[in-house]
Amino acid sequence: MHVPELLRRATDLIPDDARSDAGLVAADVREYLVEDEWDLALGILEDFDGIEWQPVEYWDLLVEAARQLFLERRAAWCRWRGWETRNGVVKADLQLVAPEAGGRHLPIPGDGKLRPMWAIGRAAPGPHEDLHIARIWVEFAPELEPGGRGSVRLAPLTPLNWRHLAPGDPITMHERSPVAGMATITEIRM
Structure with a gap:
């Protein structure tokens, strides 16, 4: 299947009452497709925040x-959003520890490759009872400087262990001793 057909099929999955973050609707996407503005159409489709209605097929x-x-x-990014559709959304405000205070010396890549451990206030079996792995996607920037x-999105390895969290809850990021960062949950839908 070629790009225009892929985008048309995704557009057909959008409910009539759904709006993108910019207030656009499926008809706006169709207009861009008629004009062969595939990149713009893709951007609008990425901007829909409809975990309640978006099937994984949409993101695929x-x-x-x-x-x-x-x-x-x-x-x-679209793979990440498909993962969120299946497993839920966890957003947080992350403050990294400064390098001179023992924090990391390299930026966090923004594309979900880093998988640090997090203390989330729930015990798990093993030697690190309170630590759980989650990938990081940095929002609105290609990376997060030391x-x-x-603002970050987290993709927990074991999403069920994170369901007790609520906006305002503090969690800490660990890559080694000492703590690498402190975060506050800003949104959770699981």
Whole structure:
């Protein structure tokens, strides 16, 4: 299937009352498709935040369209959103410890590759009873600088263990001793 058909099929999955973060609707996407503005159409489709209505198929279609357009970071983003559709959304405000205070010296890559451990206030079996692994996607930036602060999305390895969290709950990031960062949950839908 080629890009226009992939995007059309994804657009057909959007409910009539759904709006993107910018207030656009499926008809707006269709207009861009008629004009062969595939990149713009993909951008609008990525902007819909409908975990309640978006099937994994929606994100799979967008992954393939982005891949065919050679937009690898956007394909990775759509894969991430598909994961969230299956497992839930965890957003947090993360403050990294400064390098001079023992924090990391390299930026956190923004594309979900880093998988640190997190103390989330729930015990798990093993020697690190309170630590749980979750990948990090940095929102609104390609990376998070050492000692920096930013909005992140987390993809827990074991999502069920994170369901007790609520907005305002503190969690800590660990890569080694000491703590690498402190975060506050800003949104959780699981």
